[in-house]
Amino acid sequence: MSKVNDANNLSNLRHSLAHLLAAAVVDLWPDTRRAIGPAIDDGFYFDFEFSEPISEKDLPKIEKKMRQILPTWDEFSRIELSATEAKNEHKNNPYKLELIEQFSDGGRKKVTVYQSGKYRDLCRGGHVASAKEIDPQSFKLHRVAGAYWRGSEKNPMLTRIYGLAFETKKDLEDYLALLAEAEKRDHKKLGPKLELFMFHPTAPGMPYWLPKGVTVYNTLIKFWREEHRARGYQEIVSPLLNKKNLFVTSGHFEHFWQDMFTLKVEGEEYGLKAMNCPNAMIVFGSKSRSYRDLPLRFSDTDTLHRNELSGTLNGLFRVRSFRQDDAHIFVTEEQIGQEYERIFEIVDKFYSIFGLEYSFRLGTRPEKFLGDEKTWDLAETTLQKILKAGKHKFVIGEKEGAFYGPKVDILMKDALNREWQMGTIQLDFQQPKRFKLEYIDQKGKKQTAVVIHRVIYGSLERFIAILIEHFAGALPLWLSPVQVAVLPISDKFNDYAKEVVSELRNTNYELRIELDERNESIGKKIREAELQKIPYILVVGEKEQSSRTISVRQHGESKQTQLPLPELVKELLEKIQKKN
């Protein structure tokens, strides 16, 4: 059987279970209104409007009812109804009425309902041939959540019940084990444990970076600076507070002001920096620019604050204060394609170093946008052409563009397989017009510049979160906050250990070393160094002191090798150089 069919089978199974869930819910709470219930990645869900609130405590009861109903079901029979007949069946259900109206094309076409046992529901199909195929132990209800009808916050919030479902009981158990495993990689747990960062209730969503975390943070920025300086980027630093009128000019006032931290000083309204672009525009416009200056690449990593809704905060994935590895590139229209290629090359370099998997998404014109549709269409086709010419695979994210222009997003997955937007490369014809950003062309005429907004990491915060989960906290040597731990076997060898440390420091390279001089057993020191995920553990005692060597143990390996210090130093420096 082909993979596609397997996937369809699983999806049919999940969709069938969604019907079963609805049947159980209606049986237990007859006046519940049903909305929709599709199959998803790891199971299914169904949205309901309950007359009384339910909670996760009710799930076992519903699950039990599902298992009671299941044996009474066999095939899912398809029945065609006219729109009027279907509407009659769902008189008191505004959600179904809306769907019938839509599916019947305003009453012109018939709709289908599917019946299994005593339960029937409006549905376009996609079920198992017989409910007898369903293993009653292969599914599990696991969560209750609110979800807006048709995904719009203007609509009422329904109650969504999520279920996990697989072909067999074993597949379900394996998946649950996978979730438990993912929990161990969770950066929200590992970060504070490894003393990288922490949060405090006085600053929700705003991380405190601890010394070790700052090392990782700065190492990433250092690498970023080197790579960008070499490619002609020039770094700027700009104010964190600007008067409201800056954001009125940029268009952010209209689209973003309610998400910004704002304050009033001497009767004047200020906004705390939530994005870098307006100030980059100001710097570009601060003197007259020639076509010879383009592409002009300004980079910056100033701290940004966004007053995100409390319910959206999520560890380092979604924070209220963060830094982007930002740059604004001012180009002529002809230079757009070439500059995008240069950016894709950077993306490739950065992401391949970490061995991270990513995908591209082209975000098109959103509902709220600046400028005219013609310019937007031009920008969107330009991006499509560039992506296709560079043979970059991408999906289209309808209406996912920035309000000032379409964008190419880099997406990555966390330990729980949730997708996050990381880097983004945005094409902007609007802000240059609003800021009147011009350059003088070959003929001495004024032309409006085009701006490319781009980040590679995305935000340092989110990127570090992904790294922690990707490496389960054991960061590659070049990024590790502590690269080498030196552990004397007893305090008789502290002096030799200090000698080793000072020789390592003498390598003319900034090795990050920790000496553990505590009066603890060597077993305990090793255990703690392993838990801190330090890549290199050096043990020194009688043997090493007399032979002027060290014993090396690498993180996660119990194997040890005894060798002279210079050999180790060579290995370390090579690895760091290669960013292994």
Next chain:
RNA sequence: GCCGACCUAGCUCAACGGCAGAGCAACGGUAUCGUAAACCGUAGGUUGUGGGUUCAAGUCCCACGGUCGGCUCCA
């Protein structure tokens, strides 16, 4: 913000509505040790905050805060 869950010592967790406890970490001491936890002792708490019910609240109820899983939004 909305729906749901959770919050006990620095960490991981216990405690039927009836005297707030253990292990690890910290601190003091003993042991000077060979690759993932030596031993003995000391200290550590307004049970997230504020109300309420009760003879009695960590436990029940309400509000607020924070966190997590979703929805919407977003780097």
